[in-house]
Amino acid sequence: MTPLTGAGEQRGAEVIDEQSGARAQSPVDGFPEQASPSEQTTIQIPAQHAAADAPKRPPTFEALGTWTLAHGTLLRRVALGVAISVVAVTGYVGLQKLADAPAEPGAPGNTAQPQTSSTPDEAAEGVRRAAAGQPVLQKMADAVLNESRGSFLSTVDPEAKAFDEQARTIYTNLGKLPLATFQLRYVSDDTGALAPDRQAELGGTESWLAQVEVSWQLTGYDTKPARETLPVTFVTRDGTTYTASFSERFVAGQRRPIWALGSIDVAEGDDSLVISLDSQKDADDYAVVADRAVDSVSRVWGKNWKQKAVVYLPAKQSEMEYVLGAQPNTYTQIAAVTMAELDSPQVGAPVRIVANPKLFEELGKQGRRIVLTHETTHVASTATASPVPLWLAEGFADYVAFTAVSVQDESAAKELFKAVRAGKVPRTLPPPEAFAASSADLPQAYESAWLACRLISEREGQSKLVKFYRAVHASKSPTGLADAFRTVLGTTEAEFTADWQKYLKRLAGV
Numbered sequence: 087m088t089p090l091t092g093a094g095e096q097r098g099a100e101v102i103d104e105q106s107g108a109r110a111q112s113p114v115d116g117f118p119e120q121a122s123p124s125e126q127t128t129i130q131i132p133a134q135h136a137a138a139d140a141p142k143r144p145p146t147f148e149a150l151g152t153w154t155l156a157h158g159t160l161l162r163r164v165a166l167g168v169a170i171s172v173v174a175v176t177g178y179v180g181l182q183k184l185a186d187a188p189a190e191p192g193a194p195g196n197t198a199q200p201q202t203s204s205t206p207d208e209a210a211e212g213v214r215r216a217a218a219g220q221p222v223l224q225k226m227a228d229a230v231l232n233e234s235r236g237s238f239l240s241t242v243d244p245e246a247k248a249f250d251e252q253a254r255t256i257y258t259n260l261g262k263l264p265l266a267t268f269q270l271r272y273v274s275d276d277t278g279a280l281a282p283d284r285q286a287e288l289g290g291t292e293s294w295l296a297q298v299e300v301s302w303q304l305t306g307y308d309t310k311p312a313r314e315t316l317p318v319t320f321v322t323r324d325g326t327t328y329t330a331s332f333s334e335r336f337v338a339g340q341r342r343p344i345w346a347l348g349s350i351d352v353a354e355g356d357d358s359l360v361i362s363l364d365s366q367k368d369a370d371d372y373a374v375v376a377d378r379a380v381d382s383v384s385r386v387w388g389k390n391w392k393q394k395a396v397v398y399l400p401a402k403q404s405e406m407e408y409v410l411g412a413q414p415n416t417y418t419q420i421a422a423v424t425m426a427e428l429d430s431p432q433v434g435a436p437v438r439i440v441a442n443p444k445l446f447e448e449l450g451k452q453g454r455r456i457v458l459t460h461e462t463t464h465v466a467s468t469a470t471a472s473p474v475p476l477w478l479a480e481g482f483a484d485y486v487a488f489t490a491v492s493v494q495d496e497s498a499a500k501e502l503f504k505a506v507r508a509g510k511v512p513r514t515l516p517p518p519e520a521f522a523a524s525s526a527d528l529p530q531a532y533e534s535a536w537l538a539c540r541l542i543s544e545r546e547g548q549s550k551l552v553k554f555y556r557a558v559h560a561s562k563s564p565t566g567l568a569d570a571f572r573t574v575l576g577t578t579e580a581e582f583t584a585d586w587q588k589y590l591k592r593l594a595g596v
């Protein structure tokens with residue numbers, strides 16, 4: 087799926103990740119230290135394809151409580167120059183889950199495990215601390231909405247110098263965002279989360295860690311607020327309770343809001359909002375590409391969606407992983423992902439496109455446009471909360487991307503054609519596991535899914551392809567796919583598969 091043929095930008099590069107053991111850490115104060123887990127990445131031999139990592143989506147809504155991210159293992163072989171993407175559905179991370187999860191290795195003060203109150207006295211203490219903490223949070227949230235910097239900073243512990251600096255950046259960041267709402271809600275106590283030496287360091291009469299739900303909604307982009315859980319350190323001194331950190335004891339897999347990771351630049355296009363942590367990048371340039379992607383998607387999908395895209399541009403891969411709540415190095419070879427910024431996947435959740443800075447940059451202009459169009463298709467079709475099979479979600483996203491940016495079949499389906507010419511015609515439409523990062527046939531999975539969608543479009547017309555997608559997406563029935571094959575396309579999956587196999591052979595010249 088190299089889209090760069092003929093443009094003088096053919097990359098043909100393969101990235102081999104050395105899987106460095108570096109782990110990202112969260113210092114007690116200040117921004118999380120940005121480890122560089124992929125420093126050892128080397129560019130090697132030619133390859134054609136891009137990898138994606140597609141987690142299995144929860145089969146039912148009820149399963150959400152226990153469903154967590156399954157981003158898979160690192161893929162050793164990956165190519166640049168193709169739409170590398172994934173539908174990343176953020177997993178539900180309940181507070182109990184946080185308490186059960188291992189603390190980030192190396193994070194300060196992680197020797198003590200969070201506990202929940204178990205006796206009436208402890209419960210009463212928890213209520214008392216919540217009553218002390220919530221007003222502080224309320225003051226912060228009000229200050230953000232009222233644009234009162236002084237009030238916001240007055241909630242910060244005067245002794246917490248590093249956090250004071252971080253708080254100033256956070257306040258400035260939030261001021262750059264078109265916020266419709268911003269709320270902080272005290273959720274629970276993490277009794278015992280702060281080790282005695284940390285408590286001694288904080289001083290005051292009392293200090294503790296609480297989990298706080300932060301929610302914010304972007305005017306013009308979000309129909310529901312984004313939600314994340316932040317660990318907030320409180321300290322009481324001289325009778326006043328302050329905040330002393332927003333990043334203490336982050337556990338692996340806990341997502342972090344982009345505005346809490348460092349200073350951001352915000353660019354607003356006609357239909358897109360780009361939030362960048364990379365001061366070297368011109369966020370406006372990316373807004374132009376995102377605007378084009380929105381337009382390209384609307385041309386195929388129609389205008390019956392919000393027609394807006396929010397793009398996050400981290401400066402480092404580790405920041406991307408923080409935003410996604412992914413383990414370090416998970417996304418070493420993924421150029422961009424689409425994620426719902428909510429604890430549970432659902433229609434209407436705010437969806438973000440998150441770029442992996444290094445790979446995204448290396449894709450070149452045309453490649454970035456393809457990737458953004460692919461991801462924006464996922465946004466339009468709410469793929470983060472959809473029952474459509476992955477072959478249809480990914481194939482359709484590539485169909486839209488390659489409709490916007492013309493690509494030669496021979497290069498776009500290189501791996502698949504090679505297999506078909508060797509007599510290995512896929513026996514079925516690619517199953518979900520074929521899209522896992524560990525899948526050996528990942529390029530073929532994307533290529534064959536794309537050509538399945540293209541076949542539908544060529545034979546029935548593009549509008550039928552969209553209708554088919556929408557029918558499967560809207561279906562609540564386990565037979566939704568079979569029903570759509572019958573009612574929209576007048577065929578069966580088996581018949582279609584046979585036609586598609588013939589189509590692949592014909593395209594490959596077999």
Ligand SMILES: [Zn+2]
Nearest residue numbers: 171172173483
């Ligand atoms: Zn995708």
